[in-house]
Amino acid sequence: MVPTTAHPLYQQLSRYFKCGQVDIPSPAPGKKQFILCPISSGIDSTAVAIVMTVMYPSLPLVFVHTDTGIEVDGTAEAINRIDLYQQQWTLH
Numbered sequence: 001m002v003p004t005t006a007h008p009l010y011q012q013l014s015r016y017f018k019c020g021q022v023d024i025p026s027p028a029p030g031k032k033q034f035i036l037c038p039i040s041s042g043i044d045s046t047a048v049a050i051v052m053t054v055m056y057p058s059l060p061l062v063f064v065h066t067d068t069g070i071e072v073d074g075t076a077e078a079i080n081r082i083d084l085y086q087q088q089w090t091l092h
Contacts, residue, residue: 007053007054007057009050009054010054010055013051013054013055014055017055024056024059032060033059033060034060034061034062035052035056035059035060035061035062036062036064037049037052037061037062037063037064038063038064038065038066039063039064039065039079039082040065040075041065041071041074041075041078041079041082046078046082049061049063049082049085049086050082050085053085053086061086063082063083063086065079
């Protein structure tokens with residue numbers, strides 16, 4: 001299903017997902033649902049964060065980063081950019 005306010009990348013990404021190929025579990029009755037998406041600011045976790053935001057804009061995504069104290073320079077800035085991107089494209 002195409003979101004009402006489709007992200008510009010939605011059409012490109014949806015070519016790679018067959019109907020039913022990726023299934024997000026439904027919440028149990030009476031329970032809140034949220035999806036944890038770990039991010040490190042690396043290319044892989046950033047790509048997953050973007051794909052989840054684009055393909056599932058109405059899901060309650062929670063991005064989690066653990067600061068180990070030995071992060072490379074630029075990690076905090078990258079995490080902030082991911083957060084801003086997610087806020088811009090999530091349906092509220």
